[in-house]
Amino acid sequence: MDAFYIILTGSLVAITCGLLGCFLVLRKMAMVGDAISHAVLPGIVIAFLISGSRDSVVMLLGAGAIGILTTVLIEFFQKKGSLQTDASIGVTFTWLFALGVILISVYANEVDLDQDCVLHGEIAYIPLDLWISDSGLILGPRVLYVSGTIFVIILAFIILGYKELYLTTFDPAFATAIGVSTVVWHYLLMAAVSLTTVASFESVGAILVVALMIAPPATAYLLTESFPRMLFITAIIGILVSILGYYLAAYLDGSIAGAMSTVAGVFFFLAFLFSPTEGILIKNNLRERIKTNA
Amino acid sequence: MEDLITFFSFQNPNIRYVAGGSVLLAISSALVGCFTFLKKKALVGDAVAHAVLPGICLSFLISGTKNPIYLIIGAFVTGWLSLVMIDFITRKSKIKEDTAIGLILSVFFGVGILLLTMIQHSGNAAQSGLDSFLFGKAAALVGQDLYIFSIISVCLLLGVILFYKEFALISFDEDFAKSIGFPVKRLELALTTLTVLAVVTGIQAVGVVLMAAMLITPAAAARFWTNKLSIMLVLAAVFGAFSGVSGAYISYVAPSMPTGPWIVMIISMIAIISFFVAPERGILYKLITQAKIKRRILIENILKLFYQLGELDKNFSAQRTIEQIQAKRPIKTASLLSGLNILSHQGFLKKQNNSWQLTDQGEKKGQRIVKLHRLWEVYLTKYLRIAPDHVHEDADNIEHILTPELESRLEALLQYPTSDPHESIIPYRNVIKS
Numbered sequence: 001m002d003a004f005y006i007i008l009t010g011s012l013v014a015i016t017c018g019l020l021g022c023f024l025v026l027r028k029m030a031m032v033g034d035a036i037s038h039a040v041l042p043g044i045v046i047a048f049l050i051s052g053s054r055d056s057v058v059m060l061l062g063a064g065a066i067g068i069l070t071t072v073l074i075e076f077f078q079k080k081g082s083l084q085t086d087a088s089i090g091v092t093f094t095w096l097f098a099l100g101v102i103l104i105s106v107y108a109n110e111v112d113l114d115q116d117c118v119l120h121g122e123i124a125y126i127p128l129d130l131w132i133s134d135s136g137l138i139l140g141p142r143v144l145y146v147s148g149t150i151f152v153i154i155l156a157f158i159i160l161g162y163k164e165l166y167l168t169t170f171d172p173a174f175a176t177a178i179g180v181s182t183v184v185w186h187y188l189l190m191a192a193v194s195l196t197t198v199a200s201f202e203s204v205g206a207i208l209v210v211a212l213m214i215a216p217p218a219t220a221y222l223l224t225e226s227f228p229r230m231l232f233i234t235a236i237i238g239i240l241v242s243i244l245g246y247y248l249a250a251y252l253d254g255s256i257a258g259a260m261s262t263v264a265g266v267f268f269f270l271a272f273l274f275s276p277t278e279g280i281l282i283k284n285n286l287r288e289r290i291k292t293n294a
Numbered sequence: 295m296e297d298l299i300t301f302f303s304f305q306n307p308n309i310r311y312v313a314g315g316s317v318l319l320a321i322s323s324a325l326v327g328c329f330t331f332l333k334k335k336a337l338v339g340d341a342v343a344h345a346v347l348p349g350i351c352l353s354f355l356i357s358g359t360k361n362p363i364y365l366i367i368g369a370f371v372t373g374w375l376s377l378v379m380i381d382f383i384t385r386k387s388k389i390k391e392d393t394a395i396g397l398i399l400s401v402f403f404g405v406g407i408l409l410l411t412m413i414q415h416s417g418n419a420a421q422s423g424l425d426s427f428l429f430g431k432a433a434a435l436v437g438q439d440l441y442i443f444s445i446i447s448v449c450l451l452l453g454v455i456l457f458y459k460e461f462a463l464i465s466f467d468e469d470f471a472k473s474i475g476f477p478v479k480r481l482e483l484a485l486t487t488l489t490v491l492a493v494v495t496g497i498q499a500v501g502v503v504l505m506a507a508m509l510i511t512p513a514a515a516a517r518f519w520t521n522k523l524s525i526m527l528v529l530a531a532v533f534g535a536f537s538g539v540s541g542a543y544i545s546y547v548a549p550s551m552p553t554g555p556w557i558v559m560i561i562s563m564i565a566i567i568s569f570f571v572a573p574e575r576g577i578l579y580k581l582i583t584q585a586k587i588k589r590r591i592l593i594e595n596i597l598k599l600f601y602q603l604g605e606l607d608k609n610f611s612a613q614r615t616i617e618q619i620q621a622k623r624p625i626k627t628a629s630l631l632s633g634l635n636i637l638s639h640q641g642f643l644k645k646q647n648n649s650w651q652l653t654d655q656g657e658k659k660g661q662r663i664v665k666l667h668r669l670w671e672v673y674l675t676k677y678l679r680i681a682p683d684h685v686h687e688d689a690d691n692i693e694h695i696l697t698p699e700l701e702s703r704l705e706a707l708l709q710y711p712t713s714d715p716h717e718s719i720i721p722y723r724n725v726i727k728s
Contacts, residue, residue, distance in 0.1 A: 025390075025393050028390050028392050028393075029392070030390075030392045030393040030395070030396035030397075031337055031392045031395060031396055033396070034340075034396050034399070034400070038503065077569060080577050080580070081518075081569045081575070081576075081577050082575065083514060083517075083569070084331075084334055084336075086334055086335070086336040086337045086510075087331055087336045087510050087513070087514045089337065090336045090337055090339075090340060090506050090507065090509075090510035090511070090514075091507070091510055091511050091514050091562065091565055091566075094503075094504050094506050094507030094510070094511065094558055094562065095507070095511075095558065095559070095562035095565075095566075097503055097504065097555075097558075098504055098507070098554075098555040098556075098558035098559045098562065099555075099559065101429065101504075101552060101555040102551070102552065102555050102556065102559060105550055105551055105552050105555075106551075108550065206503075207344070207399075207400055207403050207404075207407075207503070208400065208403075208404055208407070210396055210399070210400040211397075211400030211401055211403070211404050213396075214393060214396040214397045214400060215397055215400065215401060218389055218393050218397050221388070221389065221393075222387060222388070222389070248408075249408070252408065252412050253411075253412060253415045253416070254407075254408040254409070254410075254411040254412035254415065255407050255408055255410075255411035257404070257407065258404045258405065258406070258407030258408030258409075258410075258411060259404075259408050260404070261400055261401055261403070261404020261405070261407075261408075262401065262404050262405045262408050264401065264404070265397075265401030265402075265404065265405065268397060268401070272383065272386075272387060278387055278388060280386050280387065
């Protein structure tokens with residue numbers, strides 16, 4: 001049962017991250033996603049200090065706000081300070097992350113967060129942290145509910161806003177022409193990324209969220225040209241990553257989150273080599289055949 | 295105060311190690327960071343920083359010791375591999391560079407975490423302290439580590455000094471470097487190697503996640519103060535060194551404070567202050583310049599209005615009220631009033647009761663603006679063959695920019711035309727006088 005809970009939570013997190021990641025990868029904003037996932041740390045600590053618990057609405061809202069603030073800051077330095085994009089991202093997220101770590105040290109006694117957990121989370125403890133109702137009924141792992149809720153929210157966001165997200169990603173000029181605001185959807189997407197990062201923090205940590213956001217969509221991107229199919233493949237890869245990651249971690253006796261990103265990396269590598277349309281081995285082979293025929 | 299003196303007398307060897315180590319690491323990464331910054335590859339440093347973790351764990355697994363030399367070799371190999379893979383993926387597939395960086399960064403780090411937790415769970419007693427690479431351990435630098443880092447830092451410094459010209463060239467103009475026969479590929483390789491070395495050593499101070507800041511932030515801060523590469527390098531090194539010492543000092547005064555994040559915090563503060571206050575490139579400077587230009591355009595427009603009103607009723611020294619001016623051209627009352635005040639202060643207008651009147655000086659200036667506007671309209675219709683009803687907007691902008699030199703060249707080129715395309719008289723100084 002424990003294994004089932006862990007794999008289920010892992011899959012939910014991986015699918016949520018992957019679906020959002022598809023948009024990030026296509027919008028060439030993968031590193032902005034990375035920056036947000038680091039920068040929400042001070043938001044989490046401050047929200048924790050205010051609300052005193054890890055899974056409150058305050059925390060999700062606070063983190064969402066910090067995520068948007070990060071994007072605004074990056075764009076501010078870039079436009080007003082004419083700082084190049086990569087440096088603007090690098091300066092902003094390291095600064096906010098350092099602030100988060102310092103806050104954790106200052107309030108070490110009041111905040112139940114430790115630095116390692118921030119980096120790689122601990123999905124293995126999920127079954128131990130049960131949600132028990134006031135009447136004493138055991139309802140299952142608490143984190144599972146958090147991940148499930150976020151999964152539903154993000155899925156609803158993508159389904160309801162599919163047309164707008166699709167248009168602003170592929171043809172922003174056309175989107176603006178027919179009255180879809182690229183700015184609004186840009187910030188909505190960033191808020192969704194922040195929300196997901198915060199919700200996934202406990203289970204997989206700040207950096208592995210990025211692995212789940214980038215690796216499965218990048219793999220799917222190499223396997224198909226159709227966007228709906230890319231979303232679908234990403235979700236399937238998310239589930240596979242969760243299952244295989246769990247057993248790899250059990251076999252090696254290591255971190256499940258680490259194993260999940262390792263598996264995600266292996267999938268990408270396989271697609272990079274053997275994808276029927278994009279794989280470099282397939283392309284090389286094709287080139288050889290054309291040469292010998294000619 | 296006492297703490298300050300104890301700290302900066304550097305009597306205590308521990309303080310010496312921590313401060314010395316932090317400064318060395320900060321300077322060497324700041325210098326190399328300047329080149330990656332200029333090559334617009336700042337985030338590559340972030341990727342390398344994450345990618346060294348599996349290398350460190352692997353070399354521990356193989357060698358079984360925490361000897362810094364083995365760990366550095368391991369870190370170097372995977373850090374280097376990550377850069378090669380990012381380059382390979384971007385070149386060989388449709389994956390874009392940012393995705394490739396994020397992918398390699400997070401997957402390598404994931405593998406590193408997997409190996410690290412494996413080692414931790416194995417119960418090997420020698421492993422304790424390996425996780426200090428995650429957040430750095432500047433406060434725990436000891437003699438032996440320091441010697442090794444000093445040697446690497448000196449190598450980095452020498453590398454940057456020796457290849458200064460070459461690195462500058464490939465950072466600014468790779469194609470030119472190629473065309474004059476520089477071995478660009480090999481120089482890139484050398485720069486990559488130095489970057490990886492800087493990351494590998496810097497990680498000791500600030501850890502995997504914050505290493506990117508040690509490369510990017512000093513360079514970004516220094517870039518705001520200068521356009522010269524040599525000064526930028528020196529500034530970046532000074533900023534880096536200052537934050538290194540301050541970080542060490544803070545964690546000396548408050549031992550529960552982590553050194554690495556404080557170093558990053560201080561260098562970020564320096565950078566953010568630079569973004570705002572640096573002359574010429576700073577945000578405040580730009581805002582002030584913009585406000586100045588806006589004000590100049592406003593007062594020139596007001597003088598122009600006075601002159602045009604004067605033309606209408608052939609009386610340049612008539613009293614005008616705010617309503618009269620706004621009837622000619624709607625300017626917001628608040629900005630109009632402030633403009634009028636500035637002008638009367640500068641002696642271009644004279645204020646009486648609630649109306650204003652052009653002084654001689656003001657009339658001259660207003661006349662010049664009107665002349666420039668109409669001359670430009672003539673130029674556009676005559677030389678660029680733009681329809682007369684399309685030239686007004688453009689002239690409205692250019693009238694504030696034309697210099698006296700351009701003014702006289704325009705006059706000569708157009709041979710002192712008497713009227714503009716809308717049949718308005720072009721006012722020349724001597725014509726008015728006569």
